[in-house]
Amino acid sequence: MKKFIILNVWSFFRFSIISILLLLINGMFIxxxxxxxxxxxxxxxxxxxxxxxxxxxxxxxxxxxxxxxxxxxxxxxxxxxxxxxxxxxxxxxxxxxxxxxxxxxxxxxxxxxxxxxxxxxxxxxxxxxxxxxxxxxxxxxxxxxxxxxxxxxxxxxxxxxxxxxxxxxxxxxxxxxxxxxxxxxxxxxxxxxxxxxxIAKKLISVQNKGYFVFHDAYGYFESQFGLKNLGSFIINPAVQSGVQKIYAIQQKLKEHQAVCVFKEPQFNSAVIEKLVDGTDVHIGVLNPLGTDIIPSKDSYSQFLLQLTQQFLDCLDNK
Incomplete structure:
Protein backbone atom coordinates (compact mmCIF):
# COMPACT_ATOMS: atom_id res chain seq x y z
CA MET A 1 0.00 0.00 0.00
CA LYS A 2 2.82 2.37 0.97
CA LYS A 3 4.64 1.56 -2.30
CA PHE A 4 1.46 2.26 -4.28
CA ILE A 5 1.08 5.69 -2.60
CA ILE A 6 4.73 6.55 -3.28
CA LEU A 7 4.36 5.58 -6.95
CA ASN A 8 1.20 7.68 -7.24
CA VAL A 9 2.90 10.69 -5.63
CA TRP A 10 5.89 10.31 -7.96
CA SER A 11 3.61 10.00 -11.01
CA PHE A 12 1.70 13.11 -9.97
CA PHE A 13 4.96 14.98 -9.30
CA ARG A 14 6.40 13.97 -12.68
CA PHE A 15 3.19 14.93 -14.49
CA SER A 16 3.20 18.32 -12.71
CA ILE A 17 6.82 19.00 -13.70
CA ILE A 18 6.13 18.12 -17.35
CA SER A 19 2.99 20.28 -17.33
CA ILE A 20 4.90 23.25 -15.89
CA LEU A 21 7.67 22.86 -18.49
CA LEU A 22 5.12 22.72 -21.30
CA LEU A 23 3.42 25.84 -19.97
CA LEU A 24 6.76 27.64 -19.76
CA ILE A 25 7.69 26.65 -23.32
CA ASN A 26 4.26 27.67 -24.61
CA GLY A 27 4.57 30.92 -22.68
CA MET A 28 7.94 31.61 -24.29
CA PHE A 29 6.45 31.11 -27.73
CA ILE A 30 3.53 33.40 -26.87
CA ILE A 199 17.68 69.48 -34.95
CA ALA A 200 19.89 71.50 -37.31
CA LYS A 201 18.34 74.74 -36.01
CA LYS A 202 18.64 73.68 -32.36
CA LEU A 203 22.33 72.72 -32.59
CA ILE A 204 23.67 75.77 -34.50
CA SER A 205 24.44 77.58 -31.23
CA VAL A 206 26.72 74.79 -29.90
CA GLN A 207 28.60 73.76 -33.03
CA ASN A 208 31.87 75.39 -31.89
CA LYS A 209 31.81 73.98 -28.35
CA GLY A 210 34.24 71.10 -27.91
CA TYR A 211 33.49 67.98 -25.89
CA PHE A 212 34.60 64.42 -25.22
CA VAL A 213 32.39 61.34 -25.27
CA PHE A 214 32.77 58.19 -23.22
CA HIS A 215 32.24 55.92 -26.22
CA ASP A 216 32.94 56.52 -29.91
CA ALA A 217 29.36 56.11 -31.15
CA TYR A 218 28.05 59.46 -32.39
CA GLY A 219 30.03 60.12 -35.58
CA TYR A 220 27.10 60.00 -38.01
CA PHE A 221 24.99 62.36 -35.94
CA GLU A 222 27.94 64.70 -35.26
CA SER A 223 29.04 64.94 -38.88
CA GLN A 224 25.51 65.65 -40.13
CA PHE A 225 24.88 68.40 -37.57
CA GLY A 226 28.39 69.88 -37.36
CA LEU A 227 29.25 69.08 -33.75
CA LYS A 228 32.78 69.34 -32.33
CA ASN A 229 33.75 65.97 -30.85
CA LEU A 230 37.36 66.17 -29.58
CA GLY A 231 37.66 62.45 -28.90
CA SER A 232 36.44 59.46 -26.90
CA PHE A 233 37.62 57.58 -23.83
CA ILE A 234 37.01 54.21 -25.41
CA ILE A 235 36.20 52.87 -28.85
CA ASN A 236 34.82 49.48 -27.86
CA PRO A 237 33.22 49.44 -24.38
CA ALA A 238 34.40 45.86 -23.90
CA VAL A 239 38.01 47.13 -23.91
CA GLN A 240 39.36 49.52 -21.28
CA SER A 241 41.14 52.74 -22.30
CA GLY A 242 44.90 52.90 -22.06
CA VAL A 243 46.69 55.18 -19.59
CA GLN A 244 48.12 57.29 -22.44
CA LYS A 245 44.67 58.04 -23.84
CA ILE A 246 43.30 59.04 -20.43
CA TYR A 247 46.32 61.28 -19.81
CA ALA A 248 45.94 62.98 -23.23
CA ILE A 249 42.27 63.75 -22.52
CA GLN A 250 43.16 65.03 -19.06
CA GLN A 251 45.68 67.45 -20.58
CA LYS A 252 43.11 68.75 -23.06
CA LEU A 253 40.61 69.31 -20.27
CA LYS A 254 43.22 71.30 -18.35
CA GLU A 255 43.86 73.38 -21.47
CA HIS A 256 40.11 74.24 -21.56
CA GLN A 257 39.64 72.70 -24.99
CA ALA A 258 36.37 71.07 -23.93
CA VAL A 259 33.30 72.40 -22.15
CA CYS A 260 31.66 69.00 -21.66
CA VAL A 261 32.40 65.33 -21.13
CA PHE A 262 29.55 62.93 -21.89
CA LYS A 263 28.97 59.60 -20.16
CA GLU A 264 26.43 56.89 -20.99
CA PRO A 265 23.88 55.11 -18.77
CA GLN A 266 24.89 51.69 -20.18
CA PHE A 267 28.45 51.81 -18.85
CA ASN A 268 30.34 52.40 -15.63
CA SER A 269 32.13 55.66 -16.37
CA ALA A 270 33.68 56.47 -12.98
CA VAL A 271 36.86 57.57 -14.77
CA ILE A 272 34.99 60.62 -16.09
CA GLU A 273 34.16 61.93 -12.59
CA LYS A 274 37.83 61.64 -11.63
CA LEU A 275 39.02 63.43 -14.76
CA VAL A 276 36.77 66.47 -14.43
CA ASP A 277 37.35 66.86 -10.70
CA GLY A 278 38.84 70.29 -10.05
CA THR A 279 37.87 71.65 -13.50
CA ASP A 280 34.86 73.66 -14.68
CA VAL A 281 34.03 71.03 -17.30
CA HIS A 282 30.41 69.84 -17.19
CA ILE A 283 29.39 66.18 -17.25
CA GLY A 284 26.49 65.32 -19.55
CA VAL A 285 24.68 62.08 -20.36
CA LEU A 286 24.14 60.78 -23.89
CA ASN A 287 21.97 57.77 -24.58
CA PRO A 288 22.70 56.27 -28.01
CA LEU A 289 20.13 53.48 -27.57
CA GLY A 290 16.92 55.36 -26.76
CA THR A 291 16.45 53.84 -23.31
CA ASP A 292 12.95 54.47 -21.86
CA ILE A 293 11.44 55.51 -25.22
CA ILE A 294 8.44 53.34 -26.04
CA PRO A 295 8.39 52.08 -29.65
CA SER A 296 5.75 53.88 -31.75
CA LYS A 297 5.33 55.42 -35.19
CA ASP A 298 7.23 58.54 -34.08
CA SER A 299 9.72 57.01 -31.65
CA TYR A 300 12.73 57.28 -33.99
CA SER A 301 12.26 61.05 -34.28
CA GLN A 302 11.71 61.21 -30.50
CA PHE A 303 15.01 59.36 -30.07
CA LEU A 304 16.94 61.86 -32.22
CA LEU A 305 15.31 64.83 -30.47
CA GLN A 306 16.12 63.34 -27.06
CA LEU A 307 19.77 62.97 -28.08
CA THR A 308 19.77 66.56 -29.36
CA GLN A 309 18.43 67.80 -26.03
CA GLN A 310 21.07 65.80 -24.17
CA PHE A 311 23.80 67.57 -26.17
CA LEU A 312 22.18 70.96 -25.52
CA ASP A 313 21.69 70.34 -21.79
CA CYS A 314 25.45 70.16 -21.32
CA LEU A 315 26.93 72.27 -24.15
CA ASP A 316 24.51 75.17 -23.64
CA ASN A 317 25.65 75.59 -20.03
CA LYS A 318 28.70 77.53 -21.18
Whole structure:
Protein backbone atom coordinates (compact mmCIF):
# COMPACT_ATOMS: atom_id res chain seq x y z
CA MET A 1 0.00 0.00 0.00
CA LYS A 2 2.82 2.37 0.97
CA LYS A 3 4.64 1.56 -2.30
CA PHE A 4 1.46 2.26 -4.28
CA ILE A 5 1.08 5.69 -2.60
CA ILE A 6 4.73 6.55 -3.28
CA LEU A 7 4.36 5.58 -6.95
CA ASN A 8 1.20 7.68 -7.24
CA VAL A 9 2.90 10.69 -5.63
CA TRP A 10 5.89 10.31 -7.96
CA SER A 11 3.61 10.00 -11.01
CA PHE A 12 1.70 13.11 -9.97
CA PHE A 13 4.96 14.98 -9.30
CA ARG A 14 6.40 13.97 -12.68
CA PHE A 15 3.19 14.93 -14.49
CA SER A 16 3.20 18.32 -12.71
CA ILE A 17 6.82 19.00 -13.70
CA ILE A 18 6.13 18.12 -17.35
CA SER A 19 2.99 20.28 -17.33
CA ILE A 20 4.90 23.25 -15.89
CA LEU A 21 7.67 22.86 -18.49
CA LEU A 22 5.12 22.72 -21.30
CA LEU A 23 3.42 25.84 -19.97
CA LEU A 24 6.76 27.64 -19.76
CA ILE A 25 7.69 26.65 -23.32
CA ASN A 26 4.26 27.67 -24.61
CA GLY A 27 4.57 30.92 -22.68
CA MET A 28 7.94 31.61 -24.29
CA PHE A 29 6.45 31.11 -27.73
CA ILE A 30 3.53 33.40 -26.87
CA UNK A 31 6.02 36.04 -25.72
CA UNK A 32 8.06 35.47 -28.88
CA UNK A 33 5.22 35.86 -31.36
CA UNK A 34 6.64 39.06 -32.87
CA UNK A 35 7.08 38.75 -36.63
CA UNK A 36 9.87 41.35 -36.77
CA UNK A 37 12.69 41.25 -34.23
CA UNK A 38 15.26 44.07 -34.21
CA UNK A 39 18.57 43.76 -32.40
CA UNK A 40 18.73 47.25 -30.85
CA UNK A 41 16.05 49.72 -29.87
CA UNK A 42 16.61 52.52 -32.45
CA UNK A 43 16.39 49.94 -35.27
CA UNK A 44 13.23 48.67 -33.56
CA UNK A 45 11.83 52.22 -33.64
CA UNK A 46 12.19 52.29 -37.42
CA UNK A 47 10.72 48.80 -37.79
CA UNK A 48 7.71 49.74 -35.66
CA UNK A 49 7.08 52.86 -37.76
CA UNK A 50 6.97 50.85 -41.00
CA UNK A 51 5.21 47.75 -39.63
CA UNK A 52 2.56 49.57 -37.57
CA UNK A 53 -0.87 48.14 -38.37
CA UNK A 54 0.74 45.32 -40.36
CA UNK A 55 2.57 43.00 -37.95
CA UNK A 56 4.05 42.85 -34.45
CA UNK A 57 7.60 43.98 -33.69
CA UNK A 58 9.98 43.29 -30.83
CA UNK A 59 13.47 44.34 -29.70
CA UNK A 60 16.15 41.93 -28.54
CA UNK A 61 18.38 44.17 -26.43
CA UNK A 62 16.77 45.19 -23.11
CA UNK A 63 17.07 48.70 -21.68
CA UNK A 64 20.34 49.17 -19.83
CA UNK A 65 22.25 46.58 -21.86
CA UNK A 66 24.97 47.23 -24.45
CA UNK A 67 25.14 45.41 -27.81
CA UNK A 68 28.92 45.22 -27.29
CA UNK A 69 28.66 43.05 -24.17
CA UNK A 70 25.21 41.37 -24.23
CA UNK A 71 24.69 37.61 -23.87
CA UNK A 72 21.63 35.92 -25.37
CA UNK A 73 19.07 34.36 -23.03
CA UNK A 74 16.99 31.24 -23.87
CA UNK A 75 13.95 33.47 -24.48
CA UNK A 76 16.01 35.48 -27.00
CA UNK A 77 16.78 32.30 -28.94
CA UNK A 78 13.07 31.51 -29.10
CA UNK A 79 12.33 35.04 -30.36
CA UNK A 80 14.97 34.81 -33.07
CA UNK A 81 14.01 31.34 -34.28
CA UNK A 82 10.29 32.12 -34.41
CA UNK A 83 10.67 35.54 -36.11
CA UNK A 84 9.60 36.10 -39.68
CA UNK A 85 12.26 38.80 -40.04
CA UNK A 86 15.37 39.59 -37.97
CA UNK A 87 16.99 43.01 -38.43
CA UNK A 88 20.51 43.55 -37.13
CA UNK A 89 23.47 45.83 -37.80
CA UNK A 90 26.59 43.72 -38.20
CA UNK A 91 29.02 41.31 -36.60
CA UNK A 92 31.26 43.97 -35.02
CA UNK A 93 28.42 45.54 -32.99
CA UNK A 94 26.23 42.55 -32.14
CA UNK A 95 28.96 40.02 -31.47
CA UNK A 96 26.36 37.84 -29.74
CA UNK A 97 24.30 37.30 -32.92
CA UNK A 98 26.33 35.83 -35.84
CA UNK A 99 26.60 32.31 -34.39
CA UNK A 100 22.88 31.87 -33.80
CA UNK A 101 21.91 33.61 -37.06
CA UNK A 102 23.94 31.10 -39.08
CA UNK A 103 21.11 28.63 -38.40
CA UNK A 104 18.40 31.05 -39.55
CA UNK A 105 17.39 31.45 -43.19
CA UNK A 106 19.20 34.43 -44.78
CA UNK A 107 15.91 35.43 -46.43
CA UNK A 108 14.55 36.05 -42.93
CA UNK A 109 17.37 38.45 -42.05
CA UNK A 110 18.43 41.99 -42.88
CA UNK A 111 22.08 42.61 -42.00
CA UNK A 112 22.16 46.37 -42.41
CA UNK A 113 25.93 46.77 -42.87
CA UNK A 114 25.70 44.52 -45.92
CA UNK A 115 23.16 46.68 -47.76
CA UNK A 116 24.80 48.40 -50.78
CA UNK A 117 22.78 51.58 -50.14
CA UNK A 118 24.04 51.72 -46.54
CA UNK A 119 27.65 51.10 -47.59
CA UNK A 120 27.54 54.30 -49.64
CA UNK A 121 27.03 56.33 -46.44
CA UNK A 122 29.44 54.52 -44.10
CA UNK A 123 32.11 56.54 -42.36
CA UNK A 124 35.52 55.20 -41.38
CA UNK A 125 35.50 54.50 -37.66
CA UNK A 126 38.02 55.71 -35.11
CA UNK A 127 38.72 52.06 -34.39
CA UNK A 128 40.10 51.61 -37.89
CA UNK A 129 42.12 54.84 -37.80
CA UNK A 130 43.82 53.87 -34.54
CA UNK A 131 44.55 50.28 -35.49
CA UNK A 132 45.23 50.56 -39.21
CA UNK A 133 48.70 49.04 -38.90
CA UNK A 134 47.32 46.08 -36.95
CA UNK A 135 44.62 45.43 -39.54
CA UNK A 136 46.88 45.78 -42.54
CA UNK A 137 49.53 43.46 -41.16
CA UNK A 138 47.50 40.86 -39.31
CA UNK A 139 43.98 40.85 -40.76
CA UNK A 140 44.29 41.31 -44.49
CA UNK A 141 41.25 39.13 -45.16
CA UNK A 142 39.23 40.41 -42.16
CA UNK A 143 35.61 41.28 -42.90
CA UNK A 144 35.64 44.93 -43.96
CA UNK A 145 32.99 46.05 -41.45
CA UNK A 146 35.78 46.45 -38.89
CA UNK A 147 36.94 49.53 -40.78
CA UNK A 148 33.65 51.36 -40.38
CA UNK A 149 31.56 52.99 -37.71
CA UNK A 150 28.65 50.60 -37.20
CA UNK A 151 26.48 52.92 -35.07
CA UNK A 152 24.46 53.55 -38.22
CA UNK A 153 21.14 54.07 -36.40
CA UNK A 154 22.48 57.53 -35.44
CA UNK A 155 22.42 58.61 -39.09
CA UNK A 156 19.05 60.00 -40.24
CA UNK A 157 20.20 59.43 -43.84
CA UNK A 158 20.83 55.74 -43.20
CA UNK A 159 17.58 55.51 -41.18
CA UNK A 160 15.67 56.39 -44.36
CA UNK A 161 17.44 53.53 -46.19
CA UNK A 162 16.63 51.13 -43.34
CA UNK A 163 12.97 52.20 -43.46
CA UNK A 164 12.84 51.67 -47.23
CA UNK A 165 14.44 48.23 -46.90
CA UNK A 166 11.96 47.13 -44.23
CA UNK A 167 9.14 48.51 -46.40
CA UNK A 168 10.32 46.47 -49.39
CA UNK A 169 10.53 43.27 -47.33
CA UNK A 170 7.09 43.74 -45.81
CA UNK A 171 5.47 44.32 -49.20
CA UNK A 172 6.71 40.87 -50.26
CA UNK A 173 5.51 39.25 -47.02
CA UNK A 174 2.18 41.16 -46.80
CA UNK A 175 1.18 42.11 -50.37
CA UNK A 176 -2.44 42.68 -49.30
CA UNK A 177 -1.31 45.38 -46.86
CA UNK A 178 0.76 47.38 -49.31
CA UNK A 179 -1.33 50.55 -48.91
CA UNK A 180 -0.67 50.65 -45.15
CA UNK A 181 3.05 49.91 -45.59
CA UNK A 182 3.39 52.63 -48.25
CA UNK A 183 1.61 55.14 -46.05
CA UNK A 184 3.78 54.23 -43.05
CA UNK A 185 6.96 54.81 -45.04
CA UNK A 186 5.71 58.13 -46.39
CA UNK A 187 4.79 59.40 -42.91
CA UNK A 188 8.08 58.20 -41.44
CA UNK A 189 10.14 59.94 -44.12
CA UNK A 190 8.17 63.20 -43.88
CA UNK A 191 8.46 63.22 -40.08
CA UNK A 192 12.18 62.47 -40.22
CA UNK A 193 12.90 65.32 -42.67
CA UNK A 194 11.06 67.74 -40.35
CA UNK A 195 13.02 66.39 -37.38
CA UNK A 196 16.36 66.83 -39.18
CA UNK A 197 15.53 70.48 -39.94
CA UNK A 198 14.46 71.03 -36.34
CA ILE A 199 17.68 69.48 -34.95
CA ALA A 200 19.89 71.50 -37.31
CA LYS A 201 18.34 74.74 -36.01
CA LYS A 202 18.64 73.68 -32.36
CA LEU A 203 22.33 72.72 -32.59
CA ILE A 204 23.67 75.77 -34.50
CA SER A 205 24.44 77.58 -31.23
CA VAL A 206 26.72 74.79 -29.90
CA GLN A 207 28.60 73.76 -33.03
CA ASN A 208 31.87 75.39 -31.89
CA LYS A 209 31.81 73.98 -28.35
CA GLY A 210 34.24 71.10 -27.91
CA TYR A 211 33.49 67.98 -25.89
CA PHE A 212 34.60 64.42 -25.22
CA VAL A 213 32.39 61.34 -25.27
CA PHE A 214 32.77 58.19 -23.22
CA HIS A 215 32.24 55.92 -26.22
CA ASP A 216 32.94 56.52 -29.91
CA ALA A 217 29.36 56.11 -31.15
CA TYR A 218 28.05 59.46 -32.39
CA GLY A 219 30.03 60.12 -35.58
CA TYR A 220 27.10 60.00 -38.01
CA PHE A 221 24.99 62.36 -35.94
CA GLU A 222 27.94 64.70 -35.26
CA SER A 223 29.04 64.94 -38.88
CA GLN A 224 25.51 65.65 -40.13
CA PHE A 225 24.88 68.40 -37.57
CA GLY A 226 28.39 69.88 -37.36
CA LEU A 227 29.25 69.08 -33.75
CA LYS A 228 32.78 69.34 -32.33
CA ASN A 229 33.75 65.97 -30.85
CA LEU A 230 37.36 66.17 -29.58
CA GLY A 231 37.66 62.45 -28.90
CA SER A 232 36.44 59.46 -26.90
CA PHE A 233 37.62 57.58 -23.83
CA ILE A 234 37.01 54.21 -25.41
CA ILE A 235 36.20 52.87 -28.85
CA ASN A 236 34.82 49.48 -27.86
CA PRO A 237 33.22 49.44 -24.38
CA ALA A 238 34.40 45.86 -23.90
CA VAL A 239 38.01 47.13 -23.91
CA GLN A 240 39.36 49.52 -21.28
CA SER A 241 41.14 52.74 -22.30
CA GLY A 242 44.90 52.90 -22.06
CA VAL A 243 46.69 55.18 -19.59
CA GLN A 244 48.12 57.29 -22.44
CA LYS A 245 44.67 58.04 -23.84
CA ILE A 246 43.30 59.04 -20.43
CA TYR A 247 46.32 61.28 -19.81
CA ALA A 248 45.94 62.98 -23.23
CA ILE A 249 42.27 63.75 -22.52
CA GLN A 250 43.16 65.03 -19.06
CA GLN A 251 45.68 67.45 -20.58
CA LYS A 252 43.11 68.75 -23.06
CA LEU A 253 40.61 69.31 -20.27
CA LYS A 254 43.22 71.30 -18.35
CA GLU A 255 43.86 73.38 -21.47
CA HIS A 256 40.11 74.24 -21.56
CA GLN A 257 39.64 72.70 -24.99
CA ALA A 258 36.37 71.07 -23.93
CA VAL A 259 33.30 72.40 -22.15
CA CYS A 260 31.66 69.00 -21.66
CA VAL A 261 32.40 65.33 -21.13
CA PHE A 262 29.55 62.93 -21.89
CA LYS A 263 28.97 59.60 -20.16
CA GLU A 264 26.43 56.89 -20.99
CA PRO A 265 23.88 55.11 -18.77
CA GLN A 266 24.89 51.69 -20.18
CA PHE A 267 28.45 51.81 -18.85
CA ASN A 268 30.34 52.40 -15.63
CA SER A 269 32.13 55.66 -16.37
CA ALA A 270 33.68 56.47 -12.98
CA VAL A 271 36.86 57.57 -14.77
CA ILE A 272 34.99 60.62 -16.09
CA GLU A 273 34.16 61.93 -12.59
CA LYS A 274 37.83 61.64 -11.63
CA LEU A 275 39.02 63.43 -14.76
CA VAL A 276 36.77 66.47 -14.43
CA ASP A 277 37.35 66.86 -10.70
CA GLY A 278 38.84 70.29 -10.05
CA THR A 279 37.87 71.65 -13.50
CA ASP A 280 34.86 73.66 -14.68
CA VAL A 281 34.03 71.03 -17.30
CA HIS A 282 30.41 69.84 -17.19
CA ILE A 283 29.39 66.18 -17.25
CA GLY A 284 26.49 65.32 -19.55
CA VAL A 285 24.68 62.08 -20.36
CA LEU A 286 24.14 60.78 -23.89
CA ASN A 287 21.97 57.77 -24.58
CA PRO A 288 22.70 56.27 -28.01
CA LEU A 289 20.13 53.48 -27.57
CA GLY A 290 16.92 55.36 -26.76
CA THR A 291 16.45 53.84 -23.31
CA ASP A 292 12.95 54.47 -21.86
CA ILE A 293 11.44 55.51 -25.22
CA ILE A 294 8.44 53.34 -26.04
CA PRO A 295 8.39 52.08 -29.65
CA SER A 296 5.75 53.88 -31.75
CA LYS A 297 5.33 55.42 -35.19
CA ASP A 298 7.23 58.54 -34.08
CA SER A 299 9.72 57.01 -31.65
CA TYR A 300 12.73 57.28 -33.99
CA SER A 301 12.26 61.05 -34.28
CA GLN A 302 11.71 61.21 -30.50
CA PHE A 303 15.01 59.36 -30.07
CA LEU A 304 16.94 61.86 -32.22
CA LEU A 305 15.31 64.83 -30.47
CA GLN A 306 16.12 63.34 -27.06
CA LEU A 307 19.77 62.97 -28.08
CA THR A 308 19.77 66.56 -29.36
CA GLN A 309 18.43 67.80 -26.03
CA GLN A 310 21.07 65.80 -24.17
CA PHE A 311 23.80 67.57 -26.17
CA LEU A 312 22.18 70.96 -25.52
CA ASP A 313 21.69 70.34 -21.79
CA CYS A 314 25.45 70.16 -21.32
CA LEU A 315 26.93 72.27 -24.15
CA ASP A 316 24.51 75.17 -23.64
CA ASN A 317 25.65 75.59 -20.03
CA LYS A 318 28.70 77.53 -21.18
Missing amino acids: IANAKIVSSVKPIGFIAEAIASGVTDTDILLPDGASPHTYFLKPSDLVKLKSAQLVIWVGEDIETFLPTILKDIDKKKQIELMQLPQVKAFLRVGQKHNESKFHHENNHKDHFHNSEYDEHIWLSPKIAKIIAQTIHDKLIIQYPNKRAIIDENLSKFTTKLIETEQN
